[in-house]
Amino acid sequence: MIDPRLAVIDTRLAGVRRIVAVTGGKGGIGKSTIACLLALAAADRGLRTGLFDLDLTSPTDHVILGAPTGFPDEEFGIDPAMHAGVGLMSLALFAGSTPAPLRGDALTNAVLELLAITRWGELDLLVLDMPPGLGDTALDAMRFVPRCEYLVVTTPSTVVRETVRRTLRLLKERGAPVLGLLENMQVGESGTAALAAEFGATVLGSVPRDDALEAATGDPDALRKTAAAAALRAIAPL
């Protein structure tokens, strides 16, 4: 029994120049926020940009960007939903806010299916928004998209650093390219520089804690105007 999807992933991603996974291993550190701001920043620079929400049981990129859900266009595959200049793929396009309780095998199958049928076309940048944890999707990204580069988000919190360290150890062990650490919700001195040094990784810079993000949720133009977006634009590794 051959799984035909495995044979076509590289073809589907052939037109994508660069793939960046926004990760960290921990929830609530702003991976999705940074992924969305990064995608917006790239699109604003004129880069053809895609965003793939891989937090399959808790997708939020459509909420952050204010993208309407609804079935994507289908013709020779499915097209990412264009919104605010970014092509979005998310399980929420299909299921809205209906819960999708998915065990590991189902996560892998859903990722494989979307990789096999999504027509990203020609892109300068595809951003993968990773779920928390070192589970099926983290392993599947390494397996199915080996050329993916990792932007590791962290925050100035001890428990966050403890968790991010696990992700960094795994990425380093597997030889996955780490673009660098991004300190989100920065509020002063922190252990991020030390954590980066521990793994020979770069600190890309900081995005401040910005309570204006909350009100800007769902509104790309408002998001673009936040201090967080400005800080990210200044350090985005594009």
Add this chain to the structure above:
Amino acid sequence: MIDPRLAVIDTRLAGVRRIVAVTGGKGGIGKSTIACLLALAAADRGLRTGLFDLDLTSPTDHVILGAPTGFPDEEFGIDPAMHAGVGLMSLALFAGSTPAPLRGDALTNAVLELLAITRWGELDLLVLDMPPGLGDTALDAMRFVPRCEYLVVTTPSTVVRETVRRTLRLLKERGAPVLGLLENMQVGESGTAALAAEFGATVLGSVPRDDALEAATGDPDALRKTAAAAALRAIAPL
């Protein structure tokens, strides 16, 4: 082929009066913080209390409580590690900060194994600290510990509410007992009351955003003295 572990779970939990899962579906909303503060508050009231860190790939309860890692005592099973009056079980006791990349089946097997060999003994309260997402562990808790009551953490954030709603929908559909919603990191008006009303759930109350938690991480006595701990004690459903 019979899995013997399934037959012994109820025996292992027979001496536990009450099981409360701290959940929410979203990462970074303070599930682990609330779970630890709840366990400390219960122990301080003289309740015999256990804490089971079910965020298997990103365990943090040992970091929050400052519990040393190291193999648990083994004799007719394994004993939770007593720390600050709370009996802790966590994969970190065995693996420290070594990453444990676990796919779904492995998560289920690890939970089953720990349920089968841990001797909780006589407890008034066992707190389950749930991982983010609606994945294997969320489903396994419903399957293996059906009498578990759910304390649902949320925060005043739109993306968090969107995610917590999925968890509430699933719990409600399955008829799982929801103790109520706890709004963490409260900073003023929010949509928590509306979310609770949507599911006929109680709002237990709020725990304020308390930046003193960071410095108290790893120190149970300092944790007990935070405003967050005081707020939780006032509303804890014990």
Add this chain to the structure above:
Amino acid sequence: MHEYALADAVIAAVRKTAADERLARVLRVEVRVGALQSIDEHTFARALDTVRPPDDARFAAVEFALSLVPVRCRCRPCGAEYGPEVGAEADAHGAEAIHFVPELAHSYLRCPRCQSPDFDILEGRGVTIGRIEGERDE
């Protein structure tokens, strides 16, 4: 018609096997279509014909033997084994969601005995390839 993307994947996989096995001609390919995805067999056969590389002599005489695989699920909490009828059990939206991503069965289908969404899909999920028959030039 996202079926073309799946047909395309089948062709890619067959080409890969043909290359790996150094086949001069691929004669017959068993393609199993899981009923969960509600893919119409005729549509899929046409899609396979459309995306087949027209100028690759190795595929000039290939026959795609399609078969529909019924869905078998097993419920984790109650152990029931059952074969859901997507068309009858999910609403139109749910059925279309499952058509695109079969795992959304966990959003729109339930165990008939205990109503749990926590089931394993044992068979009949999506498109897989069985035997590939061909000839080498020797």
Add this chain to the structure above:
Amino acid sequence: MHEYALADAVIAAVRKTAADERLARVLRVEVRVGALQSIDEHTFARALDTVRPPDDARFAAVEFALSLVPVRCRCRPCGAEYGPEVGAEADAHGAEAIHFVPELAHSYLRCPRCQSPDFDILEGRGVTIGRIEGERDE
């Protein structure tokens, strides 16, 4: 000696089967011990004897047929199938961690071909029960 907890689980499962099947006497229980957990067979046999309910006549003559199941793993990224030797490949701490929770193999063992921690444990993980033989009073 956390082996007693596992032995206890075996007894609980056998009692349950005996009750479900209305067995008057349980005569033979196949117990498969996965090599991954590095459980000593003699220790485990003794544990089974210790936790066996002494005043339950149904178990007076039971024989536990223990067998050790070798570990088989398959690597997801590279497909290699292999049988790790926990004692030789993990350090003492890792081996003990795996002894308690076999899934920690993903922390302490690696695919010998590509060094990935992303493998499935096909066989030889932990303790399972095979055939249970007994008699009814009829």
